[in-house]
Amino acid sequence: MCNICRQTPCPSMCPNADEPRAVYICSNCGETIREGEDYLSFMGEQVCMYCVEELTYEAEYIED
Ligand SMILES: [Zn+2]
Ligand SMILES: [Zn+2]
Incomplete structure (x- = not known):
């Protein structure tokens, strides 16, 4: 133990x-x-979840 x-x-x-x-x-x-x-597997490459979060954006509609 x-x-x-x-x-x-x-x-x-x-x-x-x-x-x-x-x-x-x-x-x-x-x-x-x-x-x-x-992890994310994309086009034969592997990306860690930390990077996936860095590379992920939320689509926001911005009115002007
Ligand atoms: Zn321990
Ligand atoms: Zn990474």
Whole structure:
């Protein structure tokens, strides 16, 4: 049993938790996309959700 969080296996917020395996590298920021994480696959490229949010805009109708 882990002596920090007292759980087996460690939850992801525990510093002893195993890092999930890296599966892809984000084509936009170069960060690793790890097992179990959401990502966007587009035209053969993988983009992490952080970048997806950065690249997503809400359409707003602006009256003038
Ligand atoms: Zn732990
Ligand atoms: Zn990214």
